[in-house]
Amino acid sequence: MREEFKDILDHTYATGFITELKITGDKESTLIETIDENNRVVIKGYLKTPLANLHGEFGVGRLGILKSIVxxxxxxxxxxxxxxxxxxxxxxxxxxxxxxxxxxGTPWNHRFMSADLVRDQVDFRGVDWTVEFTPTKSEIQDFTYITNAYAADETLFTVKEEGGELRFYVGENGGTYVTINTPGKVKFKSAHKWPFVEVIKVLKLDEGNALVSIYDAPKMGALQITVDTKFAKWLYIFPAATE
Structure with missing residues (x-):
């Protein structure tokens, strides 16, 4: 059980923007849910093997202490x-x-909390993704470099399609961009924005292997990052930002 909890914390608390969790378990499944304080990212984790005796709905706080324990x-x-x-x-x-x-036999105890004390979770219904791709380590490194250059003035990046190519833009008046390889040509109707700090932190959880899915619609967009580990499947869902 220690390894499962370590995986949970490595993919929630370790991002730097998660402070509490909601866990729901029964004999057939264990679901971990959380959302950051700024409502920028919704996280859902599905354990591949349900944890024995972890039945019911409860909250987990003081994640830094729990991480030190595990x-x-x-x-x-x-x-x-x-x-x-x-x-x-x-x-x-x-x-x-x-x-x-x-x-x-020396004990390390960590008390849970009522699920009612955890921030309300967002129910994200599945969509037909416009495009799915796996950014390479090189693409993530390039993207990280340009976002660092603009970090003092910008917090969002824009996803656009230019001539069938997918591009991540940072900076005013076009700024600069990174071209992301996709399985085929893409066609977007919109130019949605997402927070680059949080997106990059999630991509680096499994650099070069994380699957990115983007939903493009005129008035709504979503970006999802899927990270697959030994113990769980993790979904990081970013609604498009509104400025």
Missing amino acids: EYPNLKSPNATSEIIHRKRGEDTVPDEIVFKNEN
Whole structure:
């Protein structure tokens, strides 16, 4: 269970813009949900193997402390254990805390919180993506470089199609851009914007392997990044920004 929680924190808290989680579990699934404080990105994680005894709906806070616990070297021993403690809340029995113990039995406790205390989650309904592609490490590095150059004045980048090519633009009056290779020519009707700091941080979680999906419509756009790990499938959904 320690490794699963480490994966959860590596793909939420480690981004730098997530402070709390909502987890819903039963015998068939474990779903992790969260949204950043600025409502720029919605994260949904689906564990490939549901966590035993992690049944119910609850919140997780103090993520920095939990990350330190799951990374503590003495808890990596094959003889270390972990346990979910359940307690009655109203009419429901839900996870109340997780207890890790090293091989000597020394406990590390982390208390969960009520799911009601977690920010409301956004329900994103699936769409037919306009284009899907996997940016290369080189493309991500180029994109990172130009966004760093404009970071003092800009927070958003614009996705445009020029002559069938997909381009990420940064800067006023056209600024500069990175051309992104796609499986075929693309055709966009709009020029939507997204926050480049958050997008780049997510892309670097699995640099060169993350799948990017973009939905283009005149009054609505969405960008989704899919990261596949040993333990979970992670979806990072960015609604198009409104300036």
